[in-house]
Amino acid sequence: GENVEQHPSTLSVQEGDSAVIKCTYSDSASNYFPWYKQELGKGPQLIIDIRSNVGEKKDQRIAVTLNKTAKHFSLHITETQPEDSAVYFCALLDWGALTFGSGTRLQVQP
Amino acid sequence: GAVVSQHPSRVICKSGTSVKIECRSLDFQATTMFWYRQFPKQSLMLMATSNEGSKATYEQGVEKDKFLINHASLTLSTLTVTSAHPEDSSFYICSARDHNGLNEQFFGPGTRLTVL
Numbered sequence: 001g002e003n004v005e006q007h008p009s010t011l012s013v014q015e016g017d018s019a020v021i022k023c024t025y026s027d028s029a030s031n032y033f034p035w036y037k038q039e040l041g042k043g044p045q046l047i048i049d050i051r052s053n054v055g056e057k058k059d060q061r062i063a064v065t066l067n068k069t070a071k072h073f074s075l076h077i078t079e080t081q082p083e084d085s086a087v088y089f090c091a092l093l094d095w096g097a098l099t100f101g102s103g104t105r106l107q108v109q110p
Numbered sequence: 111g112a113v114v115s116q117h118p119s120r121v122i123c124k125s126g127t128s129v130k131i132e133c134r135s136l137d138f139q140a141t142t143m144f145w146y147r148q149f150p151k152q153s154l155m156l157m158a159t160s161n162e163g164s165k166a167t168y169e170q171g172v173e174k175d176k177f178l179i180n181h182a183s184l185t186l187s188t189l190t191v192t193s194a195h196p197e198d199s200s201f202y203i204c205s206a207r208d209h210n211g212l213n214e215q216f217f218g219p220g221t222r223l224t225v226l
Contacts, residue, residue, distance in 0.1 A: 032213045034214070034215070036217070041220070041222070042219055042220065043114075043116075043203050043217040043218050043219045043220045044154070044203070044217045045217070046214065046215070046216060046217075049214065089153060089154070093213055096142070096159070097144060097156055097159055098144070098156070098205075098215055099156075100153045100154050101153065102152075102153050103152075103153050
């Protein structure tokens with residue numbers, strides 16, 4: 001199956017700063033790339049997704065960019081807040097099922 | 111957004127017993143549901159894909175006789191861990207795909223299984 005690499009594994013930022021998480025993939029015909037936020041002891045929550053027919057999508061403080069040629073997509077969170085602290089997973093659709101990155105633990109310091 | 115529920119949220123059982131976990135899509139119909147397992151500080155690993163009215167498709171290395179999946183309706187899938195052992199202790203999460211064609215998957219809150 002598809003392999004998705006996610007970096008960094010941990011990220012600590014000051015409140016108000018921006019956070020960027022990047023994922024790369026090797027070989028996929030996927031046209032769907034979602035991002036999930038998982039808080040401790042809870043299931044993943046879909047926060048934003050992007051399809052291959054666009055290069056960027058924004059929803060308030062969250063944006064996702066996609067470069068299909070370079071095979072990478074990134075999550076951008078601006079004006080971070082303590083409640084943004086969580087584990088974030090990128091994913092892509094591979095043969096009908098999602099393949100997840102390894103996750104990024106984001107800590108926003110107040 | 112779409113809501114997926116799981117029950118129970120936590121279960122503790124003795125080694126050798128079976129445990130059933132339910133996954134329900136509350137406000138949409140899901141022809142396809144997925145079961146994942148997540149160990150501490152790790153990513154989600156797909157166990158099986160459950161299609162309504164047909165047999166589940168299991169990922170390589172997942173024992174179908176140990177992890178029984180039933181998807182009897184468009185809103186309910188169940189995972190039964192049979193003859194559970196301590197190594198089966200994990201966080202089990204289901205997801206459901208809305209059959210609106212947009213490929214969005216919505217996850218349940220997860221079930222923490224502890225086998226003593």
